[in-house]
Amino acid sequence: MASTTEENYLKALFNLSNSQGEVNLSELAHSLQVSLPTANSMVKSLQKSGWVNYEKYKPLLLTPAGQKEAALIIRKHRLTEMFLVKKMGFGWEEVHEIAEQVEHIHAPKFFQRMDEMMGFPTIDPHGSPIPDKLGRIQEIHYTPLSSCKPGQLVQLTALTNSSTEFLEFLNSRKLALGTELRILSREAYDSSVVVSYEGHMNETLSEKVSERLLVRALE
Amino acid sequence: MASTTEENYLKALFNLSNSQGEVNLSELAHSLQVSLPTANSMVKSLQKSGWVNYEKYKPLLLTPAGQKEAALIIRKHRLTEMFLVKKMGFGWEEVHEIAEQVEHIHAPKFFQRMDEMMGFPTIDPHGSPIPDKLGRIQEIHYTPLSSCKPGQLVQLTALTNSSTEFLEFLNSRKLALGTELRILSREAYDSSVVVSYEGHMNETLSEKVSERLLVRALE
DNA sequence: CAAATTTGTTAGAATGATCTAACTTGTTAC
DNA sequence: GTAACAAGTTAGATCATTCTAACAAATTTG
Numbered sequence: 001m002a003s004t005t006e007e008n009y010l011k012a013l014f015n016l017s018n019s020q021g022e023v024n025l026s027e028l029a030h031s032l033q034v035s036l037p038t039a040n041s042m043v044k045s046l047q048k049s050g051w052v053n054y055e056k057y058k059p060l061l062l063t064p065a066g067q068k069e070a071a072l073i074i075r076k077h078r079l080t081e082m083f084l085v086k087k088m089g090f091g092w093e094e095v096h097e098i099a100e101q102v103e104h105i106h107a108p109k110f111f112q113r114m115d116e117m118m119g120f121p122t123i124d125p126h127g128s129p130i131p132d133k134l135g136r137i138q139e140i141h142y143t144p145l146s147s148c149k150p151g152q153l154v155q156l157t158a159l160t161n162s163s164t165e166f167l168e169f170l171n172s173r174k175l176a177l178g179t180e181l182r183i184l185s186r187e188a189y190d191s192s193v194v195v196s197y198e199g200h201m202n203e204t205l206s207e208k209v210s211e212r213l214l215v216r217a218l219e
Numbered sequence: 220m221a222s223t224t225e226e227n228y229l230k231a232l233f234n235l236s237n238s239q240g241e242v243n244l245s246e247l248a249h250s251l252q253v254s255l256p257t258a259n260s261m262v263k264s265l266q267k268s269g270w271v272n273y274e275k276y277k278p279l280l281l282t283p284a285g286q287k288e289a290a291l292i293i294r295k296h297r298l299t300e301m302f303l304v305k306k307m308g309f310g311w312e313e314v315h316e317i318a319e320q321v322e323h324i325h326a327p328k329f330f331q332r333m334d335e336m337m338g339f340p341t342i343d344p345h346g347s348p349i350p351d352k353l354g355r356i357q358e359i360h361y362t363p364l365s366s367c368k369p370g371q372l373v374q375l376t377a378l379t380n381s382s383t384e385f386l387e388f389l390n391s392r393k394l395a396l397g398t399e400l401r402i403l404s405r406e407a408y409d410s411s412v413v414v415s416y417e418g419h420m421n422e423t424l425s426e427k428v429s430e431r432l433l434v435r436a437l438e
Numbered sequence: 439c440a441a442a443t444t445t446g447t448t449a450g451a452a453t454g455a456t457c458t459a460a461c462t463t464g465t466t467a468c
Numbered sequence: 469g470t471a472a473c474a475a476g477t478t479a480g481a482t483c484a485t486t487c488t489a490a491c492a493a494a495t496t497t498g
Contacts (some may be wrong), residue, residue, distance in 0.1 A: 003455090005454080005455065022473075025475075025476060026474085034455090035456075037456085037476090037478080037479095038456055039475075039476095040476070040478090041454095042454095042455075043458095045455095056476080057476060075453060088332050089332065091331070094328065098326045098329050101325065102324065105317070105320045105321065106320065114307075190343075212457090214496065220487095222484080224484080224485065229482095243445075244446060244447095245444080245446080254486075254488090255445075255447085256446090256447075256448080256488085257450095257485070257486055257487070261484095261485080264484085275446080276447085276494070277495080297494090
């Protein structure tokens with residue numbers, strides 16, 4: 001069984017992997033806030049456990065077993081976040097830190113019960129998919145608001161970034177998952193987008209923000 | 220901040236301490252399933268942190284700071300157990316192992332919210348008191364069923380042992396906290412007690428069982 | 439009370455996770 | 469295409485937590 005530290009490495013590898021599933025050691029080390037040698041030695045040990053394929057000076061790759069292990073930890077994380085929001089009344093900006101700890105609990109019944117109580121949700125409070133019990137993730141491809149056309153009606157469906165600061169910004173603008181947005185215009189100069197939605201007639205969203213909002217076209 | 224290991228030592232010291240608050244090293248080591256030298260070195264390190272008073276060959280004593288620290292961990296444990304039973308539908312025999320992990324989570328809001336959702340309970344599912352936010356424990360002195368007199372009407376209020384096996388035994392006899400028991404007789408030979416309660420007219424409870432049932436006299 | 443037993447201590451080693459310093463390999467930019 | 473820089477590796481150390489073996493102190497028992 002993976003230690004909490006190993007679980008964190010697996011999760012980071014999963015989250016950092018590019019389209020080919022590759023991760024560079026320095027990204028991994030940076031993401032986990034450890035030195036390069038620390039990450040290097042840990043990767044060797046994850047290889048011994050059969051979770052990572054590693055060759056000197058080559059990018060890192062999770063094995064299928066490693067991917068499953070990682071997805072199951074992410075499953076616990078996302079179920080927990082959803083439980084905290086739906087059943088305990090937390091805001092979506094408060095749940096990450098708590099879930100970061102709860103995800104390491106080894107108690108299948110506990111997560112099973114959360115899942116049941118919520119009616120088997122498939123996305124977390126930030127719109128990210130919850131892997132199933134076998135570690136399979138339904139890949140959804142949403143469109144960033146930044147690449148939508150003026151005139152379109154879209155619905156906010158997920159985020160590419162879930163930092164507390166970003167979530168608090170969205171709260172301040174009353175933007176939540178499900179919010180329907182009419183795209184009024186796009187500024188050529190700074191790529192900001194002007195939208196209207198319930199209670200907000202003329203809200204300008206910077207490029208930085210609109211890139212991070214994933215939407216589904218309604219019209 | 221205490222590591223998970225240190226937290227487990229503090230908790231064990233708290234739970235093992237006798238009327239004078241003293242614990243022997245061998246009890247501690249046995250309770251935590253570690254060797255004597257391991258416990259010995261950990262105790263020295265807890266002393267450095269100011270949580271334990273330790274002198275060679277003398278019994279161990281928690282400092283006031285250590286007592287508070289321990290009580291706050293036990294608070295998290297017991298709040299969690301109650302939450303699992305009251306809000307998540309677990310049986311009282313299922314919650315210990317889960318709470319044993321959840322108690323190490325550092326997230327005051329999380330436990331605060333559990334507490335609120337349950338209306339600030341003062342006992343856990345096994346009748347043990349939940350320490351308050353300052354680590355104070357309301358000491359309740361219940362009577363073991365084994366020392367009650369035939370004829371008495373009593374109510375099951377707490378347990379001195381909460382092992383899964385004991386709890387499953389109680390489940391099998393439909394004995395729960397709150398059950399009202401009429402003591403019919405006591406066998407002189409083996410100190411077993413015969414009781415009646417709802418749906419059970421003549422139930423014989425061994426000495427081992429009746430010692431572990433704590434009751435409050437109703438008449 | 440001395441012998442036997444239990445309890446506690448010290449020394450020394452192992453493992454997991456981390457670090458810094460020094461070095462090597464790979465990549466990028468003139 | 470080499471010089472500079474970035475990325476990755478190795479060596480060696482530290483800290484926390486654990487162990488076994490050997491020994492010492494305290495307690496119990498005949």
